[in-house]
Amino acid sequence: MAGRTTAAGRGGTPGGPGEGSGPLPAVRRVRRLLRPDGPGRPEDRARRRLPLVLALAPALLLGGFALWVLYGSAWLRVEAVAVTGEEVLTERQVLRAAEVPMGEPLVSVDPEAVERRLLERLPRVGAAEVARSWPHGVEVAVTERKPVVVMVQNAPDGEGGGSGDGARGRTYAEVDEEGVRFGTVAERPAGVPLLVLDLDGSPSRHRFGEERVRGEAVKVAAALPDAVRRDTRTIRVRSHDSVTLELTGGRTVVWGSAEGSAAKARSLSLLMKAAADAGRYDVSVPTAPAASGS
Numbered sequence: 001m002a003g004r005t006t007a008a009g010r011g012g013t014p015g016g017p018g019e020g021s022g023p024l025p026a027v028r029r030v031r032r033l034l035r036p037d038g039p040g041r042p043e044d045r046a047r048r049r050l051p052l053v054l055a056l057a058p059a060l061l062l063g064g065f066a067l068w069v070l071y072g073s074a075w076l077r078v079e080a081v082a083v084t085g086e087e088v089l090t091e092r093q094v095l096r097a098a099e100v101p102m103g104e105p106l107v108s109v110d111p112e113a114v115e116r117r118l119l120e121r122l123p124r125v126g127a128a129e130v131a132r133s134w135p136h137g138v139e140v141a142v143t144e145r146k147p148v149v150v151m152v153q154n155a156p157d158g159e160g161g162g163s164g165d166g167a168r169g170r171t172y173a174e175v176d177e178e179g180v181r182f183g184t185v186a187e188r189p190a191g192v193p194l195l196v197l198d199l200d201g202s203p204s205r206h207r208f209g210e211e212r213v214r215g216e217a218v219k220v221a222a223a224l225p226d227a228v229r230r231d232t233r234t235i236r237v238r239s240h241d242s243v244t245l246e247l248t249g250g251r252t253v254v255w256g257s258a259e260g261s262a263a264k265a266r267s268l269s270l271l272m273k274a275a276a277d278a279g280r281y282d283v284s285v286p287t288a289p290a291a292s293g294s
Contacts (some may be wrong), residue, residue, distance in 0.1 A: 030220035076106045079136040088183070089124055089145050098130070099120040100138050108139055113220075123182040125142060145182045148221040149195040149235060151214075153184055177222040179215040193221055193232040204240040213237055216258035222246075223261035225269050228253075256284030263287075 019234065081100045082092045090267040098114050111130040118140070119127040150172040174183040175195065197216055199205040204213055217237045224232065224245075234246040245253035254265060267286040275281075279293030 003068060007045050016209045021228060031193065049110060076135050078102050078104055078109060081118060081138045081140060083140045083142070085142040087145060089122065089142070091123065094142060094148070096116070098140055100140075105137065106132055106134065106138070114138075114140070123180075126182075127178070128258060145174070145176040145180065147183070147189055147192050148177045148229075149175050149193050150185070150188055151175060151181075151195050153199075153290070175214070175218055179211075179218045191230045193229065196234055196236045198238045202239045208240050213240060216245060218242065219258040220255055220261050224266045225265055228268060228272070229264070251280060252280050254280070254282040254284050260286055 001049045026223075068224050078100060079102070081095060081098065081102075082166070083094045083098075087093055097118050099117055100109060100114060109132060113130065114130040115128045118125050118130075124144050126145040127166070129141045131139050133139045148205035153168060153173040154171040155168065157184050170186075172185050172188050172194075173181045174185060174192075175181050195214070197210060197213060197217070199210065199213065208216075214237075217235055220230075221229065221235055228245075228247075231249075231251075232245050236246060243255040243258065245255060247253065247272045253268060255261075263286040264283040266279060267289045268281060269281045271281055271283065271289045272278075272293055275291035278291035282290045282292075282293065
C-alpha cells in the first residue's frame, strides 16, 4: 500500500496547480494583460497616433485658413460686375435682373442661379453665361434675341393689323426665329418684315391655331436671303399654305406654305437675278419658279 501512487500524488489534488484547467492559467493571462509594458497601454496607443496627428495638423490648419479666406475674410468679395452683349437692353437692366449679391463672398455666388434669373426676368435674353472673375468680380454675358418679324401689338382704332407704318400710338411685338414674342418697340426695326395674319374666315385658324400659323410664317422669314428680307415690307398669311411677301416697289412673291422654305429661298434668289424687272414672283413650287409683270 505504501508504494502505490495515486492520481493525487502524481498531479496534486484535483483543480490544484498541476491541472491545465485550473485557475492558474487564467490568472497568468490577466497578469500579462496588466503588465506595465503590455501592448494595450493607453500610452502606447497615444504614441502610435502622434505621427498621424502631426501629419494631419498642417492640412487641417490650411483647410481652416482657406475656408476663412473664402467665406470670412474681406479679400475675396464681390466688388464689380461686368456686363457684355447688351444691345437694346441697358447695363442697368441686366444688373437689376441678375441680382448679383455685392459685398458677399465671391465663392457664394451661384452662376447658374444668376443665369436663371436673367432668362426668367428678361424675355429679350435668349442666352446668358455667368462666371466668377477672381478675386473680386463677376462676368455676365448675355445674348439678346433677334427679331425676324414684328407684329402690330397695339394700333389706333380702325387701323387693325395693316402694314402702314408711323401711326401714332402703334407698338410692335418682336418675334424671333423660334416664334417667341420677346419685346415691344414703338418703332419698327429697319430691315425686319411686318407679319400680318389675315386669317378671318380661314379654316387654318381653327385647324392649326394662330400660334402654329405664326410659327410657320416665322420659318419663311428666317429662310429669306438677307437682301430679300431687307426689301420685304410685309409677310401676309391668309392660310397655312398661302404666304405672300410684299416687297418694296410694289413687287410680290407667292411663297405658298412654309414647307421647303430653304429651297424656295434659293429659287427666289436665282429668279430675281434672272428677271430683275418682274413685279410678281412665284416660288410656291421651287422646282418650277415663275416671274411675271414688270
